[in-house]
Amino acid sequence: MTDEIPLAGVIGNPIGHSRSPRLHRHWLERHGIAGDYIPLHVQEEHLDEVVRALPKMGFVGVNITIPHKVSVMRLADQISDRAILIGAANTLIFRRDGKIHADNTDGYGFLANLRAGAPDWRPDVGPVAVLGAGGAARAVIESLLAAGATEILLANRTRPKAEALKSDFGARIRVVDWVQAGNIIEDAATIVNTTSLGMTGAAELRVPLDGLHPGQVVTDLVYNPLETRLLAEARAAGCVTVDGLGMLLHQAVPAFERWFGVRPEVDDAVRAAVLE
Ligand code: ATR
Secondary structure (H helix, E strand, C coil), rough: CCCCCCCCEEEEECCCCCHHHHHHHHHHHHHCCCEEEEEEEHHHHHHHHHHHHHHHHCCCCECCCCCCCHHHHHHCEECCCHHHHHHHHHEEECCCCCCCCECCCCHHHHHHHHHHCCCCCCCCCEEEECCCCCCCHHHHHHHHHHHHCCEEEEEEHHHHHHHHHHHHHHHCEEEEEEHHHHHHHHHEEEEEECCCCCCCCCCCCCCCCCCCCCCCCEEECCCCCCCCHHHHHHHHHHCCECCHHHHHHHHHHHHHHHHHCCCCCCCCCHHHHCCC
């Protein structure tokens, strides 16, 4: 018997809206692990102090969310290749030797969700249209390129951010103007919205959607609402649609496995627990 209670958590600011505690607690309970997962509201100026203290009180790791995903990398002793490419970390692992390992599982979660929701999806059957060039887009693009996507058509309201992504990720990316978003939606085999548009409380995604057609796979990182206007129109047009909640669930799988030693399942029960 040991009285060690493994703890994990999520560090952000704000943090009250995070669904990760429900997700991880559901898995902890399901696997009979006497641990916990705690939301931690941390200001930027306290980030280093907090992260360095956590392993001393039983934390095996933490998730990192807005606005700390980039700045937390300075605290890592080891950074995974994919986190380096994305330029941000969403997961820290506190190793027994005292070292901090930083990883980014967002792109993994994106792809695992896409593959689960659209089992016939292939990265190389045609261009992938990506809307948005923020932090989420970097993770999506890294994973698409690693999966073998041959061409990514990238549109962002602020074009220089898309150009910056192209210079980081290379020739398989073609940047197009935001006003051309309707055209790339028509031409692409896969369409991904990584912007916050369409989220409850944010502006609507107003790009033309009349080019959507059967045979396309359409996914939205926004999961509140679960069916965004993009997904509703895509479904009506006969596309295969994949909602964004699964990305949240799948990105958590490798982190939970590293921290607690069990690979958890993404299934209806965990979806329901997170939506409660
Ligand atoms: P995240 O980490 O979720 O990607 P982010 O880095 O703030 O968050 O990126 C938000 C994305 O949504 C960006 O691509 C942003 O476009 P800009 O780079 O032009 O800001 C996009 N976005 C947010 N509001 C938008 C709006 N009203 N119209 C078009 N794009 C918008």
